[in-house]
Amino acid sequence: MFILTPKPDYKKIETEVLTFWKNKKIFARSISERPESKKFVFYEGPPTANGHPGIHHIIARAYKDIIPRYKTMRGFRVPRQAGWDTHGLPVELEVEKMLGISGKDKIESLTPTKRESIIKFNQLCKENVFKYQKEWERVTERIGYWIDMDNPYITFKNEYIEKLWGIIKIIWSKGFLYQDYKVLPYCFRCGTGLSSHEVAQEFKDKTDTSIFVKFKSASEENTFFLAWTTTPWTLPGNVALAVGKEIKYGKYQLETGKKIILAENLALKILGEKATKIDLFIGADLVGQKYEPIFNIEKTHKDQFTILPGDFVSTSEGSGIVHTAVMYGEDDFALSKKFNLPTIHTVDPKGNFTDQVKKLAGKNIFIANQIIIDDLKQRDLLFKELKITHSYPFCWRCHNPLIYYAKESWFIAMKKLRSQLVSNNEKINWIPAHLKHGRFGNWLDETKDWALSR
Numbered sequence: 127m128f129i130l131t132p133k134p135d136y137k138k139i140e141t142e143v144l145t146f147w148k149n150k151k152i153f154a155r156s157i158s159e160r161p162e163s164k165k166f167v168f169y170e171g172p173p174t175a176n177g178h179p180g181i182h183h184i185i186a187r188a189y190k191d192i193i194p195r196y197k198t199m200r201g202f203r204v205p206r207q208a209g210w211d212t213h214g215l216p217v218e219l220e221v222e223k224m225l226g227i228s229g230k231d232k233i234e235s236l237t238p239t240k241r242e243s244i245i246k247f248n249q250l251c252k253e254n255v256f257k258y259q260k261e262w263e264r265v266t267e268r269i270g271y272w273i274d275m276d277n278p279y280i281t282f283k284n285e286y287i288e289k290l291w292g293i294i295k296i297i298w299s300k301g302f303l304y305q306d307y308k309v310l311p312y313c314f315r316c317g318t319g320l321s322s323h324e325v326a327q328e329f330k331d332k333t334d335t336s337i338f339v340k341f342k343s344a345s346e347e348n349t350f351f352l353a354w355t356t357t358p359w360t361l362p363g364n365v366a367l368a369v370g371k372e373i374k375y376g377k378y379q380l381e382t383g384k385k386i387i388l389a390e391n392l393a394l395k396i397l398g399e400k401a402t403k404i405d406l407f408i409g410a411d412l413v414g415q416k417y418e419p420i421f422n423i424e425k426t427h428k429d430q431f432t433i434l435p436g437d438f439v440s441t442s443e444g445s446g447i448v449h450t451a452v453m454y455g456e457d458d459f460a461l462s463k464k465f466n467l468p469t470i471h472t473v474d475p476k477g478n479f480t481d482q483v484k485k486l487a488g489k490n491i492f493i494a495n496q497i498i499i500d501d502l503k504q505r506d507l508l509f510k511e512l513k514i515t516h517s518y519p520f521c522w523r524c525h526n527p528l529i530y531y532a533k534e535s536w537f538i539a540m541k542k543l544r545s546q547l548v549s550n551n552e553k554i555n556w557i558p559a560h561l562k563h564g565r566f567g568n569w570l571d572e573t574k575d576w577a578l579s580r
């Protein structure tokens with residue numbers, strides 16, 4: 127029996143309630159005394175126990191407590207199983223730090239054999255992952271969150287992992303699993319793709335040579351499309367040029383007699399005052415025109431080396447014509463999907479040119495930058511070069527500049543499920559209601575295929 131006072135001692139009251147719950151096993155009884163036939167099952171969205179619980183966890187746990195309690199009061203039997211998320215980079219990084227090592231190679235040579243090294247590293251990760259388990263349990267109990275922490279599911283347990291493989295098999299047998307490329311920030315020195323969280327770790331100013339390159343029109347004598355790039359090494363991988371359909375482009379005659387096509391509003395800045403405008407059109411008029419490849423790369427598709435429409439093209443910088451190397455840029459890759467362009471690497475995972483690029487085969491891309499620029503100059507395909515200093519992502523592990531690189535990845539075809547997801551959302555009673563067609567609804571409308579391996 128509690129007596130209400132004008133100045134209640136909450137801490138004391140709460141402790142008394144908690145003790146009462148504990149002694150009388152109220153949580154366990156709130157489950158066992160409800161009928162087996164009327165179940166409402168809750169699995170905790172598992173936190174990682176290698177970090178301290180924070181205030182945001184308390185809010186989330188309070189919400190997670192409300193629904194099961196409500197269901198219990200409605201007469202349901204509500205088993206609630208806690209879980210621990212033990213996978214992922216945070217744990218691995220913590221252990222690497224502890225061992226004073228960094229990267230895959232170092233992990234694999236912890237002991238004389240690779241296999242033993244991986245076993246040892248995994249074991250250390252498994253130990254490290256429960257570093258703050260006691261704190262988590264204490265906080266959970268203290269805030270009165272009812273969850274079965276004595277029998278948690280743990281994501282590193284084989285039975286859990288096997289379950290996931292079982293789910294992937296179901297997805298596969300339904301035809302929803304496929305392999306494709308995903309363009310991601312990549313460090314060729316470490317040989318690994320980086321998450322956006324990792325990329326954000328290290329941005330530095332980097333000075334590069336940006337170049338304006340002349341792509342010779344295949345149909346019109348002495349006429350060139352001008353494209354701009356800060357990554358000359360992607361030029362051998364060029365498969366298309368992109369223009370904005372609505373953007374205005376001009377054809378300009380230079381003093382040399384050569385004709386250059388580029389966005390009208392950038393012409394003065396790039397070509398100077400002596401160029402004469404001889405024609406004006408919009409991007410849509412250019413779409414479908416062909417140009418000559420600047421490197422002797424095999425042509426495997428009819429739309430290769432063609433002007434294509436891209437809604438990512440802007441005239442805020444460059445020339446308004448975007449050089450498209452589908453394996454080395456996100457927008458570029460999306461364009462390849464739309465027009466079925468060939469997806470062939472000209473750079474290997476170690477950052478060297480493949481045999482496909484004859485003159486540069488085996489050369490590192492950053493070393494090749496200058497060779498490419500000199501070569502273009504010699505062939506009179508370089509219009510202009512400019513030094514630019516921009517904020518550029520570096521690998522936080524080895525401090526090598528990152529590149530965007532298409533890596534093979536497994537995908538779940540979520541887009542096929544979009545209409546089903548959208549119609550199921552209609553059945554959900556959202557609180558607050560605006561989330562239904564707002565944040566969540568918008569997210570469903572934009573459903574993308576899910577790249578689940580990196």
Ligand SMILES: [Zn+2]
Nearest residue numbers: 313316521524
């Ligand atoms: Zn690296």
